[in-house]
Amino acid sequence: MGNTGKEYADGFHTAGKVITCKAAVVWGPEEPFVIEEVQVEPPQKMEVRIKILFTSICHTDLGAWKGLNEMQRAYPRILGHEAAGVVESVGEGVEDLKEGDHVVPIFNGECGECTHCESPMTNLCARFRVDPFKSVMAGDGRSRFSVIDRAGKRRPVYHFLNTSTFTEFTVLDYACVVKINPIAPLQRMCLLSCGISTGVGAAWNTANVKKGSTVAVFGLGAVGLAVAEGARLRGASEIIGVDINLEKFDKGMVLSSMKRLDKFDENLNVFRFK
Numbered sequence: 447m448g449n450t451g452k453e454y455a456d457g458f459h460t461a462g463k464v465i466t467c468k469a470a471v472v473w474g475p476e477e478p479f480v481i482e483e484v485q486v487e488p489p490q491k492m493e494v495r496i497k498i499l500f501t502s503i504c505h506t507d508l509g510a511w512k513g514l515n516e517m518q519r520a521y522p523r524i525l526g527h528e529a530a531g532v533v534e535s536v537g538e539g540v541e542d543l544k545e546g547d548h549v550v551p552i553f554n555g556e557c558g559e560c561t562h563c564e565s566p567m568t569n570l571c572a573r574f575r576v577d578p579f580k581s582v583m584a585g586d587g588r589s590r591f592s593v594i595d596r597a598g599k600r601r602p603v604y605h606f607l608n609t610s611t612f613t614e615f616t617v618l619d620y621a622c623v624v625k626i627n628p629i630a631p632l633q634r635m636c637l638l639s640c641g642i643s644t645g646v647g648a649a650w651n652t653a654n655v656k657k658g659s660t661v662a663v664f665g666l667g668a669v670g671l672a673v674a675e676g677a678r679l680r681g682a683s684e685i686i687g688v689d690i691n692l693e694k695f696d697k698g699m700v701l702s703s704m705k706r707l708d709k710f711d712e713n714l715n716v717f718r719f720k
């Protein structure tokens with residue numbers, strides 16, 4: 447998917463209506479993604495419908511696609527949780543978002559009012575925290591998506607991880623949408639939706655890296671490189687990256703310059719971030 451959102455400046459003209467659009471639907475564990483025509487209902491109370499302009503795949507999608515955990519199995523389903531897009535319409539009661547706002551969906555939502563949201567000790571909201579077992583909207587326990595199955599019957603399509611982004615339009619709880627500056631490039635903001643914030647947050651919050659620290663990062667995919675960037679932002683004096691895959695070096699150089707160190711193990715490649 448790839449456009450900037452500017453073409454929606456005139457408005458969507460679809461508020462309150464069911465939208466028919468394309469989505470990548472998974473019908474069962476490890477079955478191929480099928481591009482289906484789905485219907486997306488209007489957002490209900492405290493919900494937001496957004497046009498997804500960019501989305502990417504993450505390992506968490508893979509686990510749900512495989513149905514590794516039986517309790518996680520819910521099909522047909524629209525996976526995807528890392529994305530960026532534009533608000534198409536909002537449901538009753540949503541005041542801080544409006545049509546045309548540039549947004550990223552977040553799977554670890556924040557209602558802003560519960561004791562967890564008000565506590566500085568956690569960001570795991572009591573109502574909208576990340577929940578791989580949830581497959582319907584919090585408000586009424588229903589799905590906002592439907593599709594016609596092989597037998598010709600319309601049936602619900604399940605949501606995934608508070609988000610479901612492998613679709614042209616999706617419906618989210620207001621707590622799972624973050625408004626961003628409209629001049630920020632949406633194709634890059636997409637990565638803030640999961641990989642980059644997971645990595646930077648691991649260094650910034652979970653490890654709470656201190657100025658002058660030495661930090662080792664194991665695994666240099668998108669999350670690992672973001673950990674290195676988070677450690678750099680916190681003032682780490684030395685950041686070492688380790689990966690079994692030498693190809694990560696080329697990809698890593700795109701995000702952050704690093705130097706390969708002498709091998710101390712024949713299976714491991716070790717880098718120093720500059």
Ligand SMILES: [Zn+2]
Pocket residue numbers: 504505506507527528640641
């Ligand atoms: Zn992810």
Ligand SMILES: [Zn+2]
Pocket residue numbers: 556557558559560561562563570571572573574
């Ligand atoms: Zn909360």
